[in-house]
Amino acid sequence: MCPVWLEGEARTRWGKWGGRMKHAKPPKQPNSVRKLQYLWRIGALPRAVGLHMVTIWHDDWCGIYQGKACNCDPDITLKATLPGA
Numbered sequence: 001m002c003p004v005w006l007e008g009e010a011r012t013r014w015g016k017w018g019g020r021m022k023h024a025k026p027p028k029q030p031n032s033v034r035k036l037q038y039l040w041r042i043g044a045l046p047r048a049v050g051l052h053m054v055t056i057w058h059d060d061w062c063g064i065y066q067g068k069a070c071n072c073d074p075d076i077t078l079k080a081t082l083p084g085a
Contacts, residue, residue, distance in 0.1 A: 030070035032056050050083040
């Protein structure tokens with residue numbers, strides 16, 4: 001007898017013992033980290049070895065002030081650079 005699939009049921013995978021397998025999702029990075037990576041990737045932040053200090057300004061409603069991950073679009077500025085430090 002063939003199983004009757006419910007809508008959405010066909011897309012789930014079943015484990016070795018009949019239980020559903022959970023697919024591992026990569027952890028979502030806070031918006032501030034994602035924006036730093038983006039600015040570095042497009043060349044807005046220096047790529048040379050050294051000490052680079054940035055200032056990150058979060059919105060007033062950002063989750064970082066409640067101990068959660070950043071969920072705003074922060075303003076990031078390069079404050080100082082010491083090459084080769």
